[in-house]
Amino acid sequence: MGAGSRRVTTRGGGHQRVYRGLLRLYPSEFRAQFSNEMVQLFGDQLRDARTRGAPAGPAMTWLRALGDVAVTAASEHIRRNRTVAHTLAESPSFSSRALGMVGIAGGLGLLAVFLIDLSPELNTLRLILFNVGAMAVVVGVHRRQAAVAPVLAWAAAIAAFLANAWYLAMIVLETGRIDPIGAGNFGLVFFAAGLSMWLADAAFGLVALRLGVVTRWGALALAVGSVLAIMGMDRLGLTSADNPTIFGSLALAGIVLNGIGWILLGLDVATRRRASEPKPREAPPRE
């Protein structure tokens, strides 16, 4: 295991737990790298203050720590934003462009299913395009987010990718009239695939919103749209465009928002460079 990935485990009292809570003010990637050591160092400072025996020692240590966190957390955020902005100013790679374009096509495909009245056969093709596009955007967005908060980014991306892949598989199986469970049109399995897809898409949108390295409007549209889409789910996990109930209308609006979300995220992936690519650096000479 590389030294950089070694995790330091610290146990501490109430002071250190409160201090660890304060560290949430730092950018998540900084926190992931240094929070354990910072908590340990703060504990060392408290121990030194108590050892010196000054009555106000721990209080002074806390005062200094509060000032230290306020100043350095702000500076670290500014520095991170500058770095991300600088990196994003460069052109995206070919693969990012391709992923983004497929995502845009997928979002348009989803909108077309509900906004343009075409034959059911074409709807199936457009739903397949939608799922493939969503999976492409998940990969494109994940490549940026993984550098910022690896655990959260991986969890959200895997869930969204697998859920969309599952729904895609159901669409394909439905098209071929293959029914391995003998429950006409897959019944509950199809419903579960749709529900998983909307929930995973909503979670993916929320994570993207939280991490803030892709367009917030796209992430917000995806998260809100996916939640709304659940409200009018039929046995295929979607909603009917001619459902007259309020749930049907909200779900339809949600699906449209979901499609817009994928389009905006696809545009972002296709037109801005990902921030996760490390700056090339020559290995410094060792004496």
Place this chain on the structure above:
Amino acid sequence: MHVLLAIGPAERHGYAIMSEIARMTEGATRLGPGGVYTTIKRLLDDGLIEECDERPDPELDDQRRRYYRLTGMGRAVAGAEVRRLEVLVRAARPWALEAVE
């Protein structure tokens, strides 16, 4: 610069770096955990320091801590900065200290 000089030729962890800075500056500069680790991050990003894979003397080692040392580039930068400051101090010494006293 303080962190670079505090690490010096040794391998040091955060607490040792913080203590060394306080000692070097006779208490005039006291960094907190945020100051120490945001600086360490920048120096790591710039390739001036690196994390040690090997552990130092086992008797002095604390397994929970990460140790850092200067890279060749870090030593070169620290040396150049010390030389620059030395020239400045030498030029100012005849009169600047009298002004303070």
